[in-house]
Amino acid sequence: MTAPRFPSQDDSCSGAASLGQVRTLFISDLHLGTPDCQAALLSKLLRRVRPERLYLVGDIVDLLAMRKRAVLDKDQQALVARVLRLARSGCEVIYIPGNHDASFRRLCGVKLHNVSIERRAIHVTASGRRLLVSHGDEFDTHVRIAPWLLTLGDGMHGFILSLNRWCNRGRSLLGLPYWSLASALKRRSGTAQRYVAQFEEAAMRQARLEGLDGYIGGHIHQAGFRVEDGVLYCNDGDWVEHCTALAEDADGALHLIDWQGQIIESAPRFVMSRQAVIDPAIQQPVMACKPPEMTGA
Numbered sequence: 290m291t292a293p294r295f296p297s298q299d300d301s302c303s304g305a306a307s308l309g310q311v312r313t314l315f316i317s318d319l320h321l322g323t324p325d326c327q328a329a330l331l332s333k334l335l336r337r338v339r340p341e342r343l344y345l346v347g348d349i350v351d352l353l354a355m356r357k358r359a360v361l362d363k364d365q366q367a368l369v370a371r372v373l374r375l376a377r378s379g380c381e382v383i384y385i386p387g388n389h390d391a392s393f394r395r396l397c398g399v400k401l402h403n404v405s406i407e408r409r410a411i412h413v414t415a416s417g418r419r420l421l422v423s424h425g426d427e428f429d430t431h432v433r434i435a436p437w438l439l440t441l442g443d444g445m446h447g448f449i450l451s452l453n454r455w456c457n458r459g460r461s462l463l464g465l466p467y468w469s470l471a472s473a474l475k476r477r478s479g480t481a482q483r484y485v486a487q488f489e490e491a492a493m494r495q496a497r498l499e500g501l502d503g504y505i506g507g508h509i510h511q512a513g514f515r516v517e518d519g520v521l522y523c524n525d526g527d528w529v530e531h532c533t534a535l536a537e538d539a540d541g542a543l544h545l546i547d548w549q550g551q552i553i554e555s556a557p558r559f560v561m562s563r564q565a566v567i568d569p570a571i572q573q574p575v576m577a578c579k580p581p582e583m584t585g586a
């Protein structure tokens with residue numbers, strides 16, 4: 290099955306002009322290997338935006354879904370080739386595996402040419418902010434929602450994504466642009482919004498504990514910013530529903546952008562210089578990272 294095409298999105302328009310040079314790009318939740326991956330739209334963005342550094346913030350390849358069914362269509366192959374080309378041309382790529390590509394966590398510490406695999410990272414912006422970067426599934430245990438609700442949500446989510454695919458196939462035939470049915474439904478669900486709020490609080494708490502200025506992650510497929518007590522929370526969104534990325538400009542400001550490189554929302558200004566609460570722990574991973582297995586097999 291191929292991802293829907295969106296003929297009304299003109300390749301020649303340059304939405305990234307308002308953003309200028311992108312210093313860093315954060316993308317997550319591509320779910321490559323499934324029919325829901327909007328690979329063509331992400332390729333469009335990567336044609337317009339040339340970051341100096343690219344963070345792949347988890348659930349890039351959906352190894353979990355690929356156990357049942359694997360889809361790697363032409364658009365997805367082109368996207369993988371584009372990312373590798375970007376790395377070859379000097380862009381530093383940091384791959385932080387998520388829960389759907391958790392097997393890659395065994396490769397943490399490995400560096401292949403310009404691509405390094407890390408459990409988490411501390412990103413320092415051009416303006417000197419220090420931000421924790423992780424996929425975010427480690428905060429699931431802090432979310433106080435009944436587990437059966439999450440399981441039910443998972444099944445529903447799969448169903449809604451299928452509807453989303455068909456809805457956009459129809460829109461594409463009519464020449465209408467991409468629209469996320471899944472995110473429209475999620476915004477109306479009280480349980481989903483409670484989950485999002487608790488996730489954001491857990492992520493900000495972790496950043497605060499480590500004396501950092503903020504947090505960047507993905508996982509919950511809900512892009513956005515939040516500031517509390519001077520700690521910034523950023524979520525880069527996903528490439529199955531919202532199709533958004535987080536971009537840092539040359540001045541260190543953070544923006545949510547769409548597949549055309551157009552700014553949807555910018556991070557609010559917040560207190561820059563924070564004192565570290567726990568100093569030496571900053572560079573230490575939350576979870577121990579297993580070294581790559583060096584077996585003869």
Ligand SMILES: [Mn+2]
Nearest residue numbers: 348387388508
């Ligand atoms: Mn995830």
